[in-house]
Amino acid sequence: MTDERRMIQQAARDFAMNEVLPLANKLDPEQGDIPMSLRDKLAEMGYFGIVIPEAYGGLGLGAFEYVLITEELARAWMSVASIIARGNGLGGGFTAEQRQEYLPRMARGEFLGAAALSEAEAGSDLANVSCKATRDGDGWMLNGSKMWCTFADGADFISVLARTKPPSDPHRRHEGISQFLVLKERDKFPPGLTGSPIRKIGYFGWKTWELHFDNFKLPADALLGREREGRGEGKGFYGAVSGLEVARVHTAARAIGLARGGLEDSLAYAQTRVQFGQPIGEFQAIRFKLAEMATEIEAARQLTYFVATEIDGRRRCDKEASMAKLFASEMSERVTSQAIQIHGGYGYTKDFPLERYWRDARLTKIFEGTSEIQLRIISDRLLPRVKK
Ligand SMILES: Cc1cc2nc3c(=O)[nH]c(=O)nc-3n(C[C@H](O)[C@H](O)[C@H](O)COP(=O)(O)OP(=O)(O)OC[C@H]3O[C@@H](n4cnc5c(N)ncnc54)[C@H](O)[C@@H]3O)c2cc1C
16 A cells, blocks of 8 residues: 555545535435535545546546545445446447547546446346347437436436347347447436336435336437447447456445444444443454454455456456455445444444445445356356356
């Protein structure tokens, strides 16, 4: 850890604890949205452009700094640690012209995205998408439904995965899928796009939507990946799954931040809660739980730092990124659950933020590739499958 990184971490910690945590404690219980004033402050800190090159107005930092800041923000509110990923170069399929136009706005928090990849029948099996884009003059027409699109309402654009050709062979279903850039006005759905919010159990601060495209017209330049060989029409699946290492360490850092919340609150509680005439932190049962929680968090953090270093060094680390995501998210649910245990009955109330940490930690095992999918990736790298 360099001095510069420590300063970045400390600045993010101060910001998270002073600006984010009080809002999370107030808004999460009432399922309120992240306020625009906080989004503006995140933009001022440069957090929407951490990994965007300085030439485009970003901070020009790497995956390591991205995870440092993410952990701090997630310590306060996971949704805020998540919204920064809606800038930070989301939309790898931009042309040079689009990069010039959009990346500076993204770095300033003025052009934030939502990702409409998943569908009701296409989650882990993303190649099963059935939302269709057909040719319409020079442009395209989108028809079909998407599921789980977080921030579809507040975003300035939605990146949509749609089938442009039926698969030629059932073993090559990932071909014939394309990615499209749907530009939209903030807080509105354009004509031809409707949505309904999904009633989720956590991850409040923003809404997650089921979307329906009905003869939704798109211009020709909405097709993403056009300038990259092997990424244009029919190759959108590869674009959607590229950069997953960064997404996975980002999720690992979110999980670590949540677990840290559980540990820090438990350490404080263990010193003030008195039973049998002494603080519960004097009981070895509680002390050992705290020791195990801290150890698990540190193990996840060091693995995440390692993967971030590999990403920044441009070395292949898909297996390790899956390990970090798997270990950190499973750890986070265990640790936040232990934090509830240390708080006894009070841990099971809405008067303490522990239930938020736990609800949000639970999600980290599901999105950005479920734990089972991470295990599949890791085991496939350890033990290649026999070709059938
Ligand atoms: C709150 C929330 C927000 C989300 N936000 C977004 C978003 O913004 N954009 C977006 O595109 N998506 C988003 N998602 C979708 C998320 O990525 C998917 O839920 C996830 O990929 C799992 O897909 P699924 O829900 O269809 O589960 P399924 O794929 O149906 O999985 C069901 C179960 O089967 C297991 N399983 C599936 N396949 C295998 C296999 N091959 N081997 C072993 N086990 C397997 C899974 O691990 C899981 O336990 C969000 C989801 C949630 C809950």
